[in-house]
Amino acid sequence: MELIGSTRTSTYARPKTSHFLPAISTMASSYRNTMNPGANLWKTSSYFRNCCNVPTSASMQRDNLELVRANTMFYPSNRTILSTRFTPEEWYKSNQNNYRESESSRKSAERLRRDTIRLMQDKEQLTRRTQENSSKNIGERLNNIVFWKSELTHEIENMITEIAALTEVKRRLERALAETEGPLQVSQECLYHREKRMSIDLVHDDVEKDLMKEVEVIRSCQERMRRHLDRAIAQLASNRAAQHELERDMSDKVTAQRIDDRCHHLRNTSDGIGYYRGIERLDPSLSLPESWSKFTDDNILLSQSQRAASHKLRDEIEVLLNTTSNEMWNQFNSVNVAFTNRISETSDAKNSLHTHLAKTLQGIFQTEMLIESLKKALRDKQSPLKVAQTRLEERTRRPNIELCRDNPHHSLVNEVREIEDTIQKLQERLMEAESTLQILVKTKVTLEHDLSVKANSLFLEQEKCMSLRKSFPSMPRLVGYT
Template sequence: MELLGSTLTTTYTRPKTSHFLPAISTMASSYRNTQPALGTMLTTRYTPDDWYKSNHNNYRESESSRKSAERLRKDTIRLMQDKEQLTRRTQENTSKNIAERVNDIVFWRSELSHEIDNMVTEIAALSEVKRRLERALAETEGPFQVSQECLYHREKRMSIDLVHDDVEKDLIKEVEVIRSCQERMRRHLDRAVAQLASNRGAQHELEKDMSDKVSAQRIDDRCHYLRNTSDGIGYYRGIDRLDHAVSLPDSWSKFTDDNILRSQSERAASQKLRDEIEILLNTTSNEMWNQFNNVNVAFTNRISETADTKNNLQAHLAKTMQEIFQTEMLIESLKKALREKENPLKVAQTRLEERTRRPNIELCRDNPHHRLVGEVREIEDTIQKLQQRLLEAENTLQTLVKTKVALEHDLSIKANSLFLDQEKCMSMRKSFPSLPRLVGYA
């Protein structure tokens, strides 16, 4: 095409040197020579100069349009080449970005997988410690029942032998120790249940995040390997104007990082709880064993003491009579002291009541007022303390009177006490769960 265009341009831009020029000139000459003869037949419209000018104008327009077409063609070819390169580079960059995104997903999948494995291991470890704690808690029921049975049997002691002795104190303490151990075990068991729920919640979030990452990686892998010749590609008009995104790169990575941090935090709390449970199991088993031994020693001492007491009943009876007398004197003294406080209290309260009648501005909260209020409260406090002491003294007197009556037939009572402590209680306390059972291993 370019060769043909060049030939035409060469031909028509230099008509005078063309080999067609003589023919044109011959025709023009012939036309001019015959024009007078044809004048009677045709009407002349244009001159030969007009004809030549028209041809030359056509030549110029043709050459101009061809040059414009040539420029357009070359520019269009260059534009298509540039746009093709731009499209290819953009597609390559997009593929590279998708590949980088896939690498990011693979990295976070690896982190999530590692954390999920750690969390699964931690859940299994905490579940095992929880089972041990449950077994250890179940093992405390036997000793707890024995302690309560001992207290119940010792309630059958008669008269003066119903004392709050070291055995009873240690038995009560044993019950409190076991109950305290049970409460601590239950609290830690509840914490373990809650922690397991938190661990499983964190694991669920990790697995959900992992599942989303797997789906995203599968989609991005498919997008990364899409080519211009791939099957399944098509037009989706307006898809570039839709934005379904719910996160940005920073918030996307922060979401997974937060899930991992939460899981790590839960694992740390779980590990700490497991350590606390291990310490608790060792502590509670030692506490219960120590108190079990203390109660047994107290029982042995009490049994020996009861046997010795049978030989000293008469001496204690005399001392009890003397103490009854002194306690009665103390009660009388307390009652007299209480009676002596009635009038001072009445005087102080009457003064306060009278001073409320002061008129107008004279109703002043002055020093006498403060002193009277303090006096009333001081006397009331004194009366309360004296009444408390009186109550204590009367209770003591009642106990002494019961003791006086009981000492006369206390030999049979001591026999009953010895039977309860030796035969009933100590026979139940011959066995106690071993340390491995108390820490949940058996």
Template structure:
């Protein structure tokens, strides 16, 4: 700790009255231009700091020396000298102020952040409330549109069923021929499904081709079943028509009531008079279906009505339409499956080409990474020699004698240089390890790309083989039973 008006170095230039040696002659201009200042009660800094040059001997002053014109009597009692050592330093005072300011800044920062977060949270919640209400209203509108759609479908189907009263004379031979014709594309679709099971690993995916093939197989089987039932249920169609009519009327009545209720809910606003609190209503769940089962219920009713009308002995036109629609669905599904095959083949070929292009880029990146590793190793080796020089200089300077063992500017610079070189070497080594890890990753990527390319080539071959199997399809007259 340094006192005001002097430094630890300057304390050696002051007068030492109690020293046995005579005062040295001034050797610099510093003593002539700057007068050292000592606190009252202190002769010089050597009274509390041991001297490294000479030993201080205490001599009892005479009465003439105590009260002579050149003497300086103490102004502070010796008992109070310890109080000066127990006081805080200026550095402590500045540190305390700095801590207080930083604490205040942190408190203001967190308070401001809390206020900003609170305002933003209120805005977000207001926006969320408005958005949720708009979403609910939009969902109600969509639900009303769905109900209108199914109401129109049910009403149309009920009207058609009420008009259809005549029996349909079924040509059993046509039905049997149509069932036999459907068996050929069904077998082809099944073979394609079994053949595509030979795909490997990631390419063994449930893609659009497989979905269309499965849909095609199901459609073939459904068509066969429908045509078989048409031949068996011709004499029982009137009773089935009455049952289907009752189901359609009940479903249509339920949807009309639901449409009225949802329309009323859709028109409610925040300013409506009929709104009120119903605590706990959100916990009571009296629903018996989900949108999928709800739509499936009406779809099943319509499907039963269509099947009933198609099987009617007196509805020749509906039977003919059913045969033609079956043929059209089969053809559309066949075309859709072929389009999915072509698209998948193109995707696999494009993926294979991209993988090959990526493999070339990875190989190039591997070469560049290997060069980078070599350059990093050389750079690390190049930094070792300057580090040796700096450390050797530091080690050599530790052997300076006595007072020459000074912590001067070269000492600071050498220490800084050693730390900087150490950090540089560690950073380079870290980058070198990252480069080696990257190289290993690129090698793994290269292996994966090569394997994936072989998998894509196998899938491409399988899909091309399936397309060759699907070159032929029965014509429309044969699908509707004409041989």
């Protein structure tokens, strides 16, 4: 047997029965004389009656012996007969056996008591250590929950900020897309108004080319904006789904933390504790620590990936807004420059037409004066022709030999021919002057028509188109700012 206070756990031989105490059969020798079956007959009959409810043959025999002993007290002859049953050595030996059995039983009982006390102390310490270990594990679990809660809180805040930023960029994109409708309508109306040009001014000039290109640029910008707007809507849905998963995980962790915190503060003296038989055999768990941590980590990683995609989309939308606004403004300036150049060319042409019309009118006036002069000259040639022809006719009446082809005759003939030739030339020149006058009049009509065409073109481009293009939105509005 080991010393009391030893650091090692005491051991003893336990009986093979299911009881801690030794069997009754092993203890009977302490109270029975093995040499004489009647050694325990000193006990009164009341003891056996109290110990045994059902009388047996042994009890009946003991009662008879007690009756015999009682009888010997009154009958000396009988007492003398029974007094020689045991010797002093037997009596002494019986006492010594009883002493030894008593000492052995007391030692066994003392050893059992010490071992039991030590067992109870060890089990108490083991129970306390186990409870402390359980509390420590719950505390560590609470620390893990607090850690993941902080991670979830941080990620939820970042996701809320990202959703707000993406929503603002989406709103700007919607405003920018709405702002492009005005310039598109202006460009289309300019093309429509320029279809009202007349005659030769219906030319496929640089203005029309730039206007058509402007319409294509605006429609291309609108198409890209719509695509990015659809992506922004889808990304917002993904962000909100990730936020929902984070918030649901956060709600579960808040509930788990409240439950574990209540469990962590439970003590042996706490209220509300009770027996729940068989609860240790019930395992309602749905995850392991690894899968538990991985679930939250996956949610955070998914949220981070969605935030990265959202941030990338926001950058793309910012670049798109700046690119589209620059493209539309550059094309707008190109169209305005083309309009300015075309208006300048039309104004110059109109001024030139005015100059040519004035000169044409002056030519018409001069040609009319020339025609009048030619007509007067023709009238003036009639009298000299009449005089010369009359002279020739009168000289034909000279008689006989006086009909001489003299110098006067030759002179008169030459005069008549010269006057007729002059009249013919003057008539030809009159015809040329009249033809020139017709040409000048036709030119005047053409110039006046062209002037009206140019005036109409200038009105359409200056008053109609350029006045409409003054409503083109500014650069901040094209990028979505109010």
